Amino acid sequence: MTLGFYPGCSLKGSSREYAESVLAVAEAFDIHLEEIKDWNCCGATAAHNMNKELSLALPARILSLAEKQGLTELVVPCAACYSRLTVTKHELSENPALKAVVTEANDLAYTGSVNVLNIVQMLDKYIIPNLEGKVVKPFDHKVACYYGCLLVRPHEILKFDREEDPQSMDALMLKAGATPIDWAFKTECCGAGLSVSRTSSVGRLSGKIMGDAKDRGAEAIIVACPMCHSNLDMRRDAINSYLGEKVDIPVLYITQAIGLAIGLDRKTLGLQRHFVKVSV
């Protein structure tokens, strides 16, 4: 089967192992992910912090292109892109005047018909029903499933999982053979877009997350967002200096962990690209 695919910028650059693992897992289940042709950046945090119209027009262009390509379901692995596309769909359906402005700016037809799926929804719908028979090497580790902000908030718009103590990733990881732990930082912010401009804040916020995962015995942190990954993995020096100790718990995308469980090659899943060695 074929599903639409919006990788977003991170998956083409600093988080390319996320794209590699998403595509590899999909392929293992005979799912073809068809990329939107000539897609643009969703605008991310910068656009909605600086210019509302831009923050809606950029995602609307992406959704229009998907419609034009005949895609009805769109897989968006980046939690930030998922948030921007879903918020845009919501705002444009609630506000016809805004929809008119944005459609005019884009000069493309937009109906809002494309169904946007985050990676957990995609895995839940298309992978999990067939996962059991495929698990050859259960991911037998204690894992801290870290959801971050944009996968679950705001619930009024996303309507996905619970805002406090969500469960969907825990349920998936359980099926991949892992033991998800109870912990307190599932949806605390990692520092997100302040990574470059205020690295010390990221060291503190991500440090608290890492500290709790470690105290509760996590052997790996499982994520579904490139920003969460880069802050917890690439910013490990800032985290360690906040914590005052060296923590070497690896951070895996959920598709990398599931990929390992179904016996995919570590290199195919891009594990060698991480800053913190993936020892599990």
Added chain:
Amino acid sequence: MSSDSHHSGISGLGGEVLGHTDVKVSHCYQCGKCSAGCPLSEEMDYPPSVIMRMLQTGNPDLEDKVLRSLSIWVCLTCEMCFSRCPMSIDIPKMMDFLREKSLNEKKSDPKAKEIIAFHKSFLDSIKYTGRLYEIGLFVDYKARTLKILDDLALAPKMMKRGKLNIIPELIKDRSGVASIFRKANKKNKN
């Protein structure tokens, strides 16, 4: 909306917030859950609940302080405040409006210079190529902030792991994206 018109703050900045975002600052009863849950409140000059109170007063001096605050820029839009607000006040949506207004009125806090520079560099990158070009973003950000040495060790490590593209990804319809920026910037000088 008319039922709110007798509340304080409705004619000033609080009224503008209501008009542009439908967020009702008058609904805040100062429980403080937003400030308690905000991961950045300890780095803010005024935590979210205090911003709400400042807007409720309708006092122009306090409203000016809100637009000049560091708070609105260190806010990560993590949505924690909104999710925990017993009155379902969409504080992050209000923060987006306040940031845009603060920029347009050239009131942004100098201490937020790096944060704003990063956003500008990010948007410039996608304006010209359609997609984010990370090396271009870093170079542009460094030029804007003169933070030449920060993160210098990061680039080669990313490169070694295949995490940085040397050549930007250029989309075909760059003029379409440029036109979106032009139209969106008409009302807005950022």
